[in-house]
Amino acid sequence: xxxxxxxxxxxxxxxxxxxxxxxxxxxxxxxxxxxxxxxxxxxxxxxxxxxxxxxxxxxxxxxxxxxxxxxxxxxxxxxxxxxxxxxxxxxxxxxxxxxxxxxxxxxxxxxxxxxxxxxxxxxxxxxxxxxxxxxxxxxxxxxxxxxxxxxxxxxxxxxxxxxxxxxxxxxxxxxxxxxxxxxxxxxxxxxxxxxxxxxxxxxxxxxxxxxxxxxxxxxxxxxxxxxxxxxxxxxxxxxxxxxxxxxxxxxxxxxxxxxxxxxxxxxxxxxxxxxxxxxxxxxxxxxxxxxxxxxxxxxxxxxxxxxxxxxxxxxxxxxxxxxxxxxxxxxxxxxxxxxxxxxxxxxxxxxxxxxxxxxxxxxxxxxxxxxxxxxxxxxxx
Amino acid sequence: xxxxxxxxxxxxxxxxxxxxxxxxxxxxxxxxxxxxxxxxxxxxxxxxxxxxxxxxxxxxxxxxxxxxxxxxxxxxxxxxxxxxxxxxxxxxxxxxxxxxxxxxxxxxxxxxxxxxxxxxxxxxxxxxxxxxxxxxxxxxxxxxxxxxxxxxxxxxxxxxxxxxxxxxxxxxxxxxxxxxxxxxxxxxxxxxxxxxxxxxxxxxxxxxxxxxxxxxxxxxxxxxxxxxxxxxxxxxxxxxxxxxxxxxxxxxxxxxxxxxxxxxxxxxxxxxxxxxxxxxxxxxxxxxxxxxxxxxxxxxxxxxxxxxxxxxxxxxxxxxxxxxxxxxxxxxxxxxxxxxxxxxxxxxxxxxxxxxxxxxxxxxxxxxxxxxxxxxxxxxx
Numbered sequence: 071x072x073x074x075x076x077x078x079x080x081x082x083x084x085x086x087x088x089x090x091x092x093x094x095x096x097x098x099x100x101x102x103x104x105x106x107x108x109x110x111x112x113x114x115x116x117x118x119x120x121x122x123x124x125x126x127x128x129x130x131x132x133x134x135x136x137x138x139x140x141x142x143x144x145x146x147x148x149x150x151x152x153x154x155x156x157x158x159x160x161x162x163x164x165x166x167x168x169x170x171x172x173x174x175x176x177x178x179x180x181x182x183x184x185x186x187x188x189x190x191x192x193x194x195x196x197x198x199x200x201x202x203x204x205x206x207x208x209x210x211x212x213x214x215x216x217x218x219x220x221x222x223x224x225x226x227x228x229x230x231x232x233x234x235x236x237x238x239x240x241x242x243x244x245x246x247x248x249x250x251x252x253x254x255x256x257x258x259x260x261x262x263x264x265x266x267x268x269x270x271x272x273x274x275x276x277x278x279x280x281x282x283x284x285x286x287x288x289x290x291x292x293x294x295x296x297x298x299x300x301x302x303x304x305x306x307x308x309x310x311x312x313x314x315x316x317x318x319x320x321x322x323x324x325x326x327x328x329x330x331x332x333x334x335x336x337x338x339x340x341x342x343x344x345x346x347x348x349x350x351x352x353x354x355x356x357x358x359x360x361x362x363x364x365x366x367x368x369x370x371x372x373x374x375x376x377x378x379x380x381x382x383x384x385x386x387x388x389x390x391x392x393x394x395x396x397x398x399x400x401x402x403x404x405x406x407x408x409x410x411x412x413x414x415x416x417x418x419x420x421x422x423x424x425x426x427x428x429x430x431x432x433x434x435x436x437x438x439x440x441x442x443x444x445x446x447x448x449x450x451x
Numbered sequence: 452x453x454x455x456x457x458x459x460x461x462x463x464x465x466x467x468x469x470x471x472x473x474x475x476x477x478x479x480x481x482x483x484x485x486x487x488x489x490x491x492x493x494x495x496x497x498x499x500x501x502x503x504x505x506x507x508x509x510x511x512x513x514x515x516x517x518x519x520x521x522x523x524x525x526x527x528x529x530x531x532x533x534x535x536x537x538x539x540x541x542x543x544x545x546x547x548x549x550x551x552x553x554x555x556x557x558x559x560x561x562x563x564x565x566x567x568x569x570x571x572x573x574x575x576x577x578x579x580x581x582x583x584x585x586x587x588x589x590x591x592x593x594x595x596x597x598x599x600x601x602x603x604x605x606x607x608x609x610x611x612x613x614x615x616x617x618x619x620x621x622x623x624x625x626x627x628x629x630x631x632x633x634x635x636x637x638x639x640x641x642x643x644x645x646x647x648x649x650x651x652x653x654x655x656x657x658x659x660x661x662x663x664x665x666x667x668x669x670x671x672x673x674x675x676x677x678x679x680x681x682x683x684x685x686x687x688x689x690x691x692x693x694x695x696x697x698x699x700x701x702x703x704x705x706x707x708x709x710x711x712x713x714x715x716x717x718x719x720x721x722x723x724x725x726x727x728x729x730x731x732x733x734x735x736x737x738x739x740x741x742x743x744x745x746x747x748x749x750x751x752x753x754x755x756x757x758x759x760x761x762x763x764x765x766x767x768x769x770x771x772x773x774x775x776x777x778x779x780x781x782x783x784x785x786x787x788x789x790x791x792x793x794x795x796x797x798x799x800x801x802x803x804x805x806x807x808x809x810x811x812x813x814x815x816x817x818x819x820x821x822x823x824x825x826x827x828x829x830x831x832x
Contacts, residue, residue, distance in 0.1 A: 184641035260565035260627040
């Protein structure tokens, strides 16, 4: 058997989640083999058939044998090892890269039950690095968040920090969810410094929105949607009144400002980041000697670089879909940061990452997916 | 059975280590019941008999039934639960407080094998909080380190940050060991915010030195000593030449400056902190309503508030013990910070913590213990 007989795979944890599933499609379309580890605590196995459906419509020429799925909890290292021994080592397959999407993501829940968040978000990441070490996996991409930048509007001279740059030195996340993301970044940085044959990319997401342009797949959490646009879409269908948390922020209209990025752009960012890490490869002795901490550890913002207020989004939703959603302004919520907007210069320069979709596309695609989804629910009944 | 029949215990993790063992003695002398969990990776079971020996000499009136020891690895939650179910719940004993000393502490080793450090130092702490939650344990003291303050001499206006104060906002530890300590602090803070019936004290140690004034117990690591004074003491016995790492720091004599604290003062600080947490008790609804983050989460420096250079220490060693140790200055070592000196105002004010021993006492006690130790080794041969 030669090296060429061994089939390389990218492991996507949480690959049936919102961002994971869209990235699976992109990777398969770029001829990567993909294996998904997902414990289905906040995703559904139906998403796997939706991925297959999109692929059969958009890329009928591709065979389906490059996609594997295992239901496994990342906190159980032995369970993951058992799968890898049986399905990879035992079958001439090899995991060469990990894209680590899996994790809990509710700020409110993290405030109430921090141990749950440290367990899920931190212990899982540590276990994945044990796999990296045990199976010589070379590339690692981590789903981080703009939350790690903390609330810079509380700093002296906030304008110095905006838009948010990757190299901001003081990062004080204001909730346990943000802390777990920040801590995993430190873990990955420390590990990268110890292993020259490893490349890690931290992707700091701003606000992912929209759905696949085919409208056959989109966000589908097990629980109530937590983010603004999915709530708007749901409430538009259900005719409920949207709560806008806080109308007294120091922004143009008093509501929080976020940087919204279309899921198609965001998932493409992962492919670009993986390509970059593959190109960089192992770091050399001379690079090590320079002690350049960034040689194999990289941080990239994935945002559009434009800030919209909550009221902007409500207006754009109406304009793009023709649907008027009712809203009321209620008091602020714990854990919300006033403004989060990305500086996108570094991702553009290093990854060639430029957003191709805008807010209008995102609203229309989300509405297309929501309508498709509600129709399919009716059909099921 | 009434509540009064249930015997309260303080759980000391790593209770056979250097700081742990000295604190066990203090707690028993203050009539606390103590249970030690230690996996003996960097401590020896003989320390238990040394503790008994000091107690029988200094406090012969005390019975020995208030001290329990179990060899257990804190990374194994189920093993700890099994001991608690069998030895506590089943025997009318109850753990009311935890003092968490256990952890790996070599900066160099942490740079080479960060996963080991995150595993030992973080996962263990998370497991202990799961015990806190399962068994309603109310007080928790964590052995943190001055390392969490990072290298403030690299900041703009370093003098603003010195001496180091507990509320320094920007904390960027410069090695994985420091990151794991900082990470556990965040975990404990997040957990304290979620549980009003819990009080946590973070003790940030500066440089613990010396030995018990009886000279019957002191530091006794399994591996080579890593800290300056134990190395000086060993090399004085073995007639070896001491390496001083870095003579070109921006300090009065070019060598690093540290804040040295006698082990007797440091271990007394733990008793004071525990008393404080016991007095504070559960936080009330009105305190919660104020959202004062510091109501049940506290950070205290344990240092003397005085900085000595490496060369100062060598001179003081000679002066206190009459022993001249040879040294040579070699290049700097990775991960060393130029200056670490505590601001002790907060510990003094809130805990009544004032150091009673000085550098001379520490040198003499360390030399007394080292001589006792080398003699006992000879006797064994």
